[in-house]
Amino acid sequence: MQRNNEMKLGVFLWAAGYHEGAWRDPSAPANCGVDIGHYAHLAALAERAAFHLIFLADNPSVSELDDAHIARSSRNDGFEPITLLSALSSRTQSIGLVGTATTTYNQPYHLARMFASLDHLSMGRAGWNIVTSGFRREAANFGEEDLPDHEARYARAREFVEVVKGLWDSWEDDAFIRDKRSGIFADTAKLHLLNHRGDYLSVRGPLNIARPPQGYPVLVQAGASDTGIEFAAEFGEVVFTAAPYLEHGQKYYTTLKGKARTLGREDHQLLVMPGLIPIVGRTKQEASEKLERLHSYEHIDVQIGMAERGLGSVAELRSLNLDSLVPETLPQSNFIQSRQKVYLDVAARQKFTWRQLIRFISDTKGHLMVVGTPDEIANAMVETFDRHAADGFNVIPATLPGGFKDFVDLVVPELRRRGKFRSAYSGQTLRENLGLKRPANRFAQVGVSSRS
Numbered sequence: 001m002q003r004n005n006e007m008k009l010g011v012f013l014w015a016a017g018y019h020e021g022a023w024r025d026p027s028a029p030a031n032c033g034v035d036i037g038h039y040a041h042l043a044a045l046a047e048r049a050a051f052h053l054i055f056l057a058d059n060p061s062v063s064e065l066d067d068a069h070i071a072r073s074s075r076n077d078g079f080e081p082i083t084l085l086s087a088l089s090s091r092t093q094s095i096g097l098v099g100t101a102t103t104t105y106n107q108p109y110h111l112a113r114m115f116a117s118l119d120h121l122s123m124g125r126a127g128w129n130i131v132t133s134g135f136r137r138e139a140a141n142f143g144e145e146d147l148p149d150h151e152a153r154y155a156r157a158r159e160f161v162e163v164v165k166g167l168w169d170s171w172e173d174d175a176f177i178r179d180k181r182s183g184i185f186a187d188t189a190k191l192h193l194l195n196h197r198g199d200y201l202s203v204r205g206p207l208n209i210a211r212p213p214q215g216y217p218v219l220v221q222a223g224a225s226d227t228g229i230e231f232a233a234e235f236g237e238v239v240f241t242a243a244p245y246l247e248h249g250q251k252y253y254t255t256l257k258g259k260a261r262t263l264g265r266e267d268h269q270l271l272v273m274p275g276l277i278p279i280v281g282r283t284k285q286e287a288s289e290k291l292e293r294l295h296s297y298e299h300i301d302v303q304i305g306m307a308e309r310g311l312g313s314v315a316e317l318r319s320l321n322l323d324s325l326v327p328e329t330l331p332q333s334n335f336i337q338s339r340q341k342v343y344l345d346v347a348a349r350q351k352f353t354w355r356q357l358i359r360f361i362s363d364t365k366g367h368l369m370v371v372g373t374p375d376e377i378a379n380a381m382v383e384t385f386d387r388h389a390a391d392g393f394n395v396i397p398a399t400l401p402g403g404f405k406d407f408v409d410l411v412v413p414e415l416r417r418r419g420k421f422r423s424a425y426s427g428q429t430l431r432e433n434l435g436l437k438r439p440a441n442r443f444a445q446v447g448v449s450s451r452s
Contacts, residue, residue: 008392021297053096124429170206224338249389
């Protein structure tokens with residue numbers, strides 16, 4: 001099946017915006033991380049523009065490395081994603097609601113139940129961004145001294161996702177009869193126990209809520225290490241990745257789709273949506289001035305702390321000559337390995353000094369940033385889409401609400417003029433709007449009863 005000529009668009013909502021200095025922008029509410037009105041306004045703006053989904057990240061810890069960074073960061077005052085998306089489900093009608101939840105420090109029954117609930121609340125608009133925990137400070141919040149190693153985290157994640165999918169299949173779609181006359185609420189012939197016993201998890205089931213309207217909430221993933229790509233090829237339906245330049249995106253796109261094909265998956269059932277940070281100005285100079293203003297809001301402690309975290313704490317940046325060139329290799333991190341590799345690839349490609357790499361990480365965290373006019377930003381998006389480096393984009397505004405409003409008002413009309421983005425929703429559920437199939441119930445599909 002040929003892919004649609006229109007790109008998919010999501011918006012990454014992160015309190016005041018993705019840039020570390022965004023919270024100091026005069027237009028940003030000081031308490032925006034815990035302001036439901038702020039998020040409701042952004043959701044309405046995205047829905048009016050016919051965006052496919054809202055995307056919320058998460059990290060169950062204070063992840064900065066030192067007090068100097070913590071004191072100046074706005075990242076530690078925000079809602080838990082599923083709670084926030086549940087609130088937004090009653091304030092929106094069509095847009096998808098994607099929340100991040102880790103497989104490392106959760107239990108599958110909890111997450112299966114919560115995402116099923118969100119899918120019902122939203123009438124089929126939920127999505128789960130599946131991650132493994134990537135920061136050491138998370139471990140101490142869950143009774144551990146350190147993170148499990150990278151391969152073990154992914155092994156647990158693979159088993160975890162299979163268990164969650166099995167729990168979502170506990171009840172067949174028409175199992176709940178709710179017949180008041182007969183007094184029969186549920187047809188137990190259509191109830192299935194999971195009875196899972198694996199290397200990491202033991203879960204009996206069944207889930208105590210009806211099967212989600214979408215069958216499964218849309219499965220989103222962001223794997224880019226070798227293990228992560230294998231995981232994304234197996235489970236991901238939308239893949240959020242960092243692709244800071246075209247060739248990087250093309251290589252990732254080709255590799256991921258190829259691996260998915262070997263597993264019997266169709267290309268259009270796995271959508272690659274890299275991050276895009278647009279700094280929009282009516283002129284190039286205006287856009288550049290917006291970025292420089294953000295730079296003025298950001299303290300060097302925050303920049304260095306972000307870079308050290310992104311590099312997996314393998315570089316003590318304050319002890320280095322920041323004007324020396326970045327080496328081509330560093331000790332491999334046990335944290336977010338794929339992002340460390342992106343940073344080093346860009347540093348080698350651009351011959352960055354440490355000071356320049358710190359600025360790059362602070363501005364982009366590895367994503368493609370385009371600073372320019374609506375036409376220039378649309379050009380970059382269309383080239384990336386047409387040259388098979390993306391099926392769409394997760395738009396990451398540097399500031400909220402201003403940066404997103406600029407994108408909606410100035411760039412979206414240009415994409416529509418070129419026939420690259422829609423003007424209305426095509427279905428009720430997130431799956432329908434993304435063109436993804438609704439999964440069959442594994443037990444009903446093979447006609448087996450798993451009850452015992």
